[in-house]
Amino acid sequence: MNQIDKKSTTFGLSPDKLADLLNICSESTQSEDKNKVDITQKKAELLQDRLAETLPFELSKKSLSKEVLDRLSQIRALVIGEPIRNLLNNPETGIGLIKQIKDYSKKLSRYASSEAEHDTANAIYYAAIASALVFHDRKISKYSYKSLHHSFSKLINEEWIPKEIAQMFVRTRELCQQKIRYK
Amino acid sequence: MANFNDRTTMGGANSTFQTTCWAKIFDAKTSDETRKRLIINGLIDRYWKPVYCYLRRKGYNNNSAKDLTQGFFCEIVLGRELIQRADRGKALFRTFLLTALDRYVIDMHRRETANKRSPTGKILQLDNINLPEVPRAASDLTPEQGFHYAWVSDLLDQILSEVKDEYFSLGKGVYWEVFYARCVAPIMANTKPPSLTEICAKYGIEERTKASNIIATVKRRLGSVFARSLQRYVPPNSDVEQELSELLRNLPGKGAR
Numbered sequence: 257m258n259q260i261d262k263k264s265t266t267f268g269l270s271p272d273k274l275a276d277l278l279n280i281c282s283e284s285t286q287s288e289d290k291n292k293v294d295i296t297q298k299k300a301e302l303l304q305d306r307l308a309e310t311l312p313f314e315l316s317k318k319s320l321s322k323e324v325l326d327r328l329s330q331i332r333a334l335v336i337g338e339p340i341r342n343l344l345n346n347p348e349t350g351i352g353l354i355k356q357i358k359d360y361s362k363k364l365s366r367y368a369s370s371e372a373e374h375d376t377a378n379a380i381y382y383a384a385i386a387s388a389l390v391f392h393d394r395k396i397s398k399y400s401y402k403s404l405h406h407s408f409s410k411l412i413n414e415e416w417i418p419k420e421i422a423q424m425f426v427r428t429r430e431l432c433q434q435k436i437r438y439k
Numbered sequence: 440m441a442n443f444n445d446r447t448t449m450g451g452a453n454s455t456f457q458t459t460c461w462a463k464i465f466d467a468k469t470s471d472e473t474r475k476r477l478i479i480n481g482l483i484d485r486y487w488k489p490v491y492c493y494l495r496r497k498g499y500n501n502n503s504a505k506d507l508t509q510g511f512f513c514e515i516v517l518g519r520e521l522i523q524r525a526d527r528g529k530a531l532f533r534t535f536l537l538t539a540l541d542r543y544v545i546d547m548h549r550r551e552t553a554n555k556r557s558p559t560g561k562i563l564q565l566d567n568i569n570l571p572e573v574p575r576a577a578s579d580l581t582p583e584q585g586f587h588y589a590w591v592s593d594l595l596d597q598i599l600s601e602v603k604d605e606y607f608s609l610g611k612g613v614y615w616e617v618f619y620a621r622c623v624a625p626i627m628a629n630t631k632p633p634s635l636t637e638i639c640a641k642y643g644i645e646e647r648t649k650a651s652n653i654i655a656t657v658k659r660r661l662g663s664v665f666a667r668s669l670q671r672y673v674p675p676n677s678d679v680e681q682e683l684s685e686l687l688r689n690l691p692g693k694g695a696r
Contacts (some may be wrong), residue, residue, distance in 0.1 A: 263628060264599075264629070265592070265596050266595045266596055266599075267574065267589070267592040267593075267596070268574040268576060268590045269574075269576060269592070269626070269627065270576035270577070271576070271577060271580070271588060271690040271691050272690075273576075273626050273627075273629075274588065274591055274592060274595065274625050274690055275690050277595050277623070277626055278591065278595070278683070278686060278687060278690075279687075280622055280623070280658065280661070281595070281598065281661050281662060281665035282662060282665060283658060283662060296654065298610075298634070300605075301660055301663065304605050305663070305667065308601075309668070331586050349691055371449075392681055415609070415610070416609070418605070418608040418609055419607075419608040419609070419610070420608060
């Protein structure tokens with residue numbers, strides 16, 4: 257994440273001004289004019305929220321055996337508190353953890369109660385598959401490369417997908433294309 | 440594992456899958472030394488600046504405040520396992536830390552030690568950090584207010600940066616620029632906010648209604664990120680509104696209502 261440069265840091269403002277900024281942040285959605293939140297925006301925001309979350313501990317415990325957990329405990333120690341976005345974009349993230357993210361997204365999708373929730377869960381699902389392919393050259397999905405190529409092609413064009421994830425999808429699509437070609 | 444109050448509805452808008460500060464604190468009560476150190480280092484990273492500002496407002500000069508900050512985290516937070524003794528049901532962690540810091544300063548003063556309070560095996564490398572001067576605007580604050588001031592400032596910087604990055608990563612940097620120009624820059628620079636007409640002319644927006652909607656959209660998003668960020672620092676069963684009131688109460692002037 258980029259830091260706000262020195263010029264725009266709030267450190268140095270008077271306490272009154274800090275309070276003014278706090279109030280802006282906490283204001284309810286009283287729009288200056290009527291504002292309808294469209295579905296694309298909802299998905300963009302929900303995906304950002306999901307990517308900023310950390311992997312739930314309970315989920316990761318239930319999905320892995322004690323043996324595997326013990327082996328992974330060192331890795332878990334290193335990633336505690338890491339947002340999912342960082343895990344997906346980090347070549348050091350182990351394949352086991354990427355699979356946990358994929359499982360987590362499947363669970364999100366299962367309980368989704370809206371199109372936005374379903375589609376953002378789907379995006380994370382494919383982001384996990386992409387991460388495994390790009391950084392580990394491993395396919396963690398039963399879908400064929402052809403099917404994955406098709407799915408990533410669709411996702412790349414979605415405007416609610418943030419740039420860094422879209423770029424990873426582009427790279428993944430290329431990899432899938434290579435695998436199809438050389439099969 | 441802590442059965443912390445995860446008010447999550449799977450996939451729901453109020454999901455709290457994210458690890459709260461309190462959950463991290465509880466997780467620090469582990470025998471796994473590597474994990475403990477990583478968690479505690481994360482918490483120190485969040486709180487060293489407010490601690491340092493508190494000490495500066497107490498009247499300590501830069502070097503003394505630096506030494507005391509390092510001493511506090513080493514002797515009290517780590518040495519006396521302060522975090523492990525925190526009771527998440529009772530109070531904000533910030534309040535708990537401030538109480539411990541207050542006691543530490545009183546204790547140090549009482550001891551009147553001449554030794555440099557720079558423990559071996561420093562866990563906080565303040566030597567290489569550009570330590571902030573307590574700004575003139577905050578020079579009348581009590582030490583407790585100084586602590587809260589630094590904490591709030593860091594939080595605001597973090598969420599403003601996060602929302603800005605979000606909009607730029609979606610190719611909607613102009614949304615952020617419009618909102619910033621209208622709502623944030625005037626506060627930062629103490630100037631009059633530009634009119635919607637001026638905003639439209641500067642950013643090539645066709646009409647005032649659209650500019651207004653953009654501003655409202657970003658404001659709403661900021662509110663959502665703010666609530667999510669704040670949620671990490673409240674005990675279970677507390678709400679963000681309460682925490683916000685607490686933050687405002689600790690800022691003197693307009694903030695204290």
